[in-house]
Amino acid sequence: MNLFDIIGPVMVGPSSSHTAGAVKIGFVSRRLMGCDIRRAEILFYGSFRTTGRGHGTNLAVVAGLLGMHPDDDRIPHSLEYAKRAGMEVEFGNVELKDAHPNSVLLRLTGVDGKKLSIVGESVGGSLINIAEIDGLSANFTGDNPTLIAHNDDEPGHVAAVTSMLAAEHINIATMQLYRKSRGGTAVMVIETDQEITKEGLAWLRHMPGINKITYYSVADLGDTPADRMRREDEAAREQNGEVREAEKRRS
Amino acid sequence: MSYSTLSSICEESESTGIPFWQLIERDDCRERQVSEDEVFETMRGMYHAMKAADRSYDPELRSASGMTGGEGAKIEAYRKSGHALLGDFLSEVIEKAVKMAESNACMHRIVAAPTAGSCGVIPAVLLAYEDFRGAEEDEIIKSLFVAAGIGEVLAETACIAGAQGGCQAEIGSAAAMAAGAVAFLEGGDNETVIHAAALAIKDLLGLTCDPVAGLVEVPCVKRNAAGAAVAMTAAELALAGVRSQIPPDEVVEAMDAVGSQIPACLRETAEGGLAVTPTAKRIQERLNQQSDME
Numbered sequence: 001m002n003l004f005d006i007i008g009p010v011m012v013g014p015s016s017s018h019t020a021g022a023v024k025i026g027f028v029s030r031r032l033m034g035c036d037i038r039r040a041e042i043l044f045y046g047s048f049r050t051t052g053r054g055h056g057t058n059l060a061v062v063a064g065l066l067g068m069h070p071d072d073d074r075i076p077h078s079l080e081y082a083k084r085a086g087m088e089v090e091f092g093n094v095e096l097k098d099a100h101p102n103s104v105l106l107r108l109t110g111v112d113g114k115k116l117s118i119v120g121e122s123v124g125g126s127l128i129n130i131a132e133i134d135g136l137s138a139n140f141t142g143d144n145p146t147l148i149a150h151n152d153d154e155p156g157h158v159a160a161v162t163s164m165l166a167a168e169h170i171n172i173a174t175m176q177l178y179r180k181s182r183g184g185t186a187v188m189v190i191e192t193d194q195e196i197t198k199e200g201l202a203w204l205r206h207m208p209g210i211n212k213i214t215y216y217s218v219a220d221l222g223d224t225p226a227d228r229m230r231r232e233d234e235a236a237r238e239q240n241g242e243v244r245e246a247e248k249r250r251s
Numbered sequence: 252m253s254y255s256t257l258s259s260i261c262e263e264s265e266s267t268g269i270p271f272w273q274l275i276e277r278d279d280c281r282e283r284q285v286s287e288d289e290v291f292e293t294m295r296g297m298y299h300a301m302k303a304a305d306r307s308y309d310p311e312l313r314s315a316s317g318m319t320g321g322e323g324a325k326i327e328a329y330r331k332s333g334h335a336l337l338g339d340f341l342s343e344v345i346e347k348a349v350k351m352a353e354s355n356a357c358m359h360r361i362v363a364a365p366t367a368g369s370c371g372v373i374p375a376v377l378l379a380y381e382d383f384r385g386a387e388e389d390e391i392i393k394s395l396f397v398a399a400g401i402g403e404v405l406a407e408t409a410c411i412a413g414a415q416g417g418c419q420a421e422i423g424s425a426a427a428m429a430a431g432a433v434a435f436l437e438g439g440d441n442e443t444v445i446h447a448a449a450l451a452i453k454d455l456l457g458l459t460c461d462p463v464a465g466l467v468e469v470p471c472v473k474r475n476a477a478g479a480a481v482a483m484t485a486a487e488l489a490l491a492g493v494r495s496q497i498p499p500d501e502v503v504e505a506m507d508a509v510g511s512q513i514p515a516c517l518r519e520t521a522e523g524g525l526a527v528t529p530t531a532k533r534i535q536e537r538l539n540q541q542s543d544m545e
Contacts, residue, residue, distance in 0.1 A: 003252070003279040004293060006365050006402035006411075006428075007373075007395055010300045013355030014314070014467040016367050051465035051521075054316045054538060056358050076358040124412065 009126065010071045017102055018048065018055035021122030023075060026064020028130060028142035029106050029118045032216055036225055037065050037087050039109040043094035046101035048122075058091055061104060067224020070126060074226070085225035100131070133214055137178060137187055144173050144191040146216040147201075152209045153179045153186040160207055161188060170194045185211070195219055252278050252403045256500045257448065260400055261441040271441050272393040275400035294392050294399075297362050301351075301374035304361045308350040312357040316538055319468045320357060323350030326476075340383045341483060345476035348375035352475040356468045365402045365411040365424050368467045371475030372425035373398055376433055376482055390436060397435045398428035401448045408500075409507035413460035414519040416510025418471075422478035423455035423506065429482035434489050447489035449499035454481045457509050459517035461524025463531040464538050470525055 011020040030037060042061050044052050052058060056076065063078035066085055074081060082089050094105050100121035108116045119132035130138050133148065140146040151157040158177065165172060171193040179186035195217055205213050254260045254274075264271050279290050310324035326346040329335060335342040351371035355361045361370040377391055402411065402424060410416040411424045427448040434447035455478070463469040495502060516523030525531055 001252070001403060001406045002282070003275065003290075003399050003403065004297070006406060007294065007297050007399045008362055008364070010297070010360060010362050011367060012358055012360050013367050013370070014358065016363055019358070020363075020367070047465065050539075053541065054314070054464060054466040054468075056315060059358070071360055073360050124414070 005125065011126065012056075012060075012071060012073060012075045015055045016126045017122045017124060018052060018057045019060045019075075020070035020126035021102070021128050022048070022052075022055075022057045022060035022104070023064040023068060023070040023072075024126060024128045024142065025104060025106075025118075025120030025122065025130075026061040027067065027069065028064075028128065028216070029108065029116075029120065030065050030067055030224065031142070031218075031221060032118065032130070032133070032214070033108055033110050033114065033116055034221065035110045035112050035114070036085070037108050038111045039088040039090075040065055041090050041092065041107035043092045043105040043107070045094050045096045045099055045103040045105065048102050048104055049093050057104075061106070062087075062089055063226075065106075065108075066229075067226035072226065074230075081226070081229055084229060087225065100129070103131070130216075136185075138189060138214075139176060140189055140191055140216065142216065143218070144193065145195050145218055147188070147190045147192065147196060147204075148214040148216070149188040149190075149204065149210055150212040151186055151188070152211065153181075153183050154209060157186070157207075157209055158188060160210075161190070161204060164200050164203060165190070165192065165196070168194075168197060168200050170196060170200075252282065252407065254278070254400065254404060255407045257401065257404050257445040257503065258498070258500050260404070261445060264441055270393075271400060271444060272396035272435065275396045275403070291392060294395050295388070297364075298377070298388070298392055298395060300360070300362045301364075302378065304351060304354055304359060304370075305347060305374060305378055307359060308354055309357075309359075312353070312359070314353075314356040314358075314466075314468055316464060316466055316468060316534070318356075318463065318466070318534065319353055319472055321353075322472070323347075323353050326350075337480075340379060341480065343379045343382070344375050344479045344483060346375075347378055348372055348475040348479040349472060351375060352472040356466075356472060364398075365406065365428070366413070366421045368413060368471045369421040369425035369475060369478065371472075372422065372478040372482060373429045373432065375475070375479045376429040380433060380436060384436070386436060394432035394436045397444060398432040401431045401445070402428045405503060405506070408503050410510050412519075416506070417513040417518050418458040418460040418474060419452070419455050419506060419513075420510055421460070422471075422474045423452055423458060425475075426451040426455055426478040426482040426485070429479065430485040430489070433482065433486035437486070437490050439486075439490050442494075443489045445499040446494050447486045449495040449497070449502040450488055450493070451481050451485035452502050452506050453495060453497070454485065456506060457513065459513060459524050460519045461517055461526045462519065462521055463526050464535045465519070465521035465526070469531075
């Protein structure tokens with residue numbers, strides 16, 4: 001365990017798993033989407049469902065989807081921020097099979113119309129696991145760049161993907177392989193130490209037998225609604241301050 | 252981290268002449284490949300965040316469940332009335348502990364130390380100490396490394412999560428860390444520091460985690476006050492020369508063993524202890540109805 005996991009992290013309470021972890025699930029999901037979210041259906045399972053309200057899990061997930069971090073003091077008011085950002089939010093419950101007790105299913109629609117369904121789990125401390133994307137197993141933490149490839153279960157695809165990574169001098173941190181059935185669909189989940197280039201991803205997408213490539217980047221994806229609203233608020237405060245100063249001078 | 256026992260930190264400090272706190276700081280430098288200055292300043296940032304959280308206490312705040320809020324202000328008022336039996340210092344310690352834990356329950360920003368549920372213990376002790384003794388901030392930062400070293404050994408050898416080892420793992424760990432920090436600040440040597448930690452753990456060994464409705468509120472908020480008071484007691488005993496008859500590392504091992512022997516119903520599952528009292532069940536029922544209505 002890291003020193004600053006013992007004294008730290010700085011976070012909005014009350015619970016590292018039900019609050020901080022839930023913010024992270026939202027945050028990682030927004031990154032996976034790659035753009036702002038227009039509509040989010042947030043469905044709770046297990047302990048998230050039974051004790052989530054008291055732990056602010058609902059507010060936490062929404063905060064993360066807006067691009068807030070677990071130490072953002074706006075988390076308790078995230079629903080108002082969602083309204084302001086034009087993100088539609090709906091809460092509910094869901095039964096999930098073989099899911100971790102702290103799980104949430106997110107059905108997201110991006111501003112570009114893209115749809116994504118994600119099962120996120122808060123697995124202890126504020127550590128999380130993205131368990132499923134669009135109904136298929138994923139299992140990654142969101143701490144590293146991650147490549148998820150869905151391919152036909154036949155020889156050569158792992159070699160193709162790993163040789164592309166080798167050619168780009170990308171080191172593999174962890175790698176998982178599984179399949180639904182022999183000769184059916186197989187999944188590769190590869191966490192890497194470096195980011196994969198657009199060209200590398202495009203090359204994989206054109207490989208016959210590889211049906212879907214999902215890529216999770218930890219690089220700065222630019223402005224989030226949370227960033228924009230913070231700037232707006234700061235500007236408004238400054239202006240108010242200036243107005244008050246001016247009034248003081250006048251009187 | 253490189254140390255899984257308290258005695259190994261003391262032995263290395265002895266043989267190299269490097270202080271306990273600095274061994275912990277340098278260990279993090281190696282682990283994350285950063286400079287000593289950077290690690291020290293990161294820790295200062297944690298202390299400043301604790302101070303900010305203490306200042307931001309709002310007596311009007313209530314938690315979503317309605318069970319938590321306003322108690323810290325009552326303790327403050329009582330202390331200021333001049334009736335406090337504990338004396339100014341200890342009375343301020345328990346006040347700050349409750350305030351911080353309330354802020355956590357009410358979704359304010361806090362520093363988990365080692366967990367969010369036990370976030371009141373260490374800042375309560377250190378903030379009150381800084382006021383009371385007029386201590387240099389750099390010394391307080393060093394004491395946080397001492398606390399972190401004790402916490403890392405506990406995390407590695409025993410546990411710091413209530414779901415894993417009961418409340419002794421959360422409030423117990425926080426109290427041990429705070430006790431060691433205060434023993435260091437008062438000029439105690441390494442042996443005094445680790446005995447302060449051991450005495451605190453022994454006082455809280457076996458403490459159950461039985462939160463009402465599964466929320467980090469009852470009994471957690473007030474346990475922060477108790478943990479901080481235990482930390483001060485343990486530090487004072489150790490500084491007076493009192494030693495734990497059981498060596499500190501054996502105490503840590505006992506804590507680990509007890510943690511796994513505590514039944515699951517008393518490890519954050521809300522299926523035993525205070526969580527299944529008639530009143531707790533009524534509260535749980537009311538909260539369930541609220542959730543269903545939404």
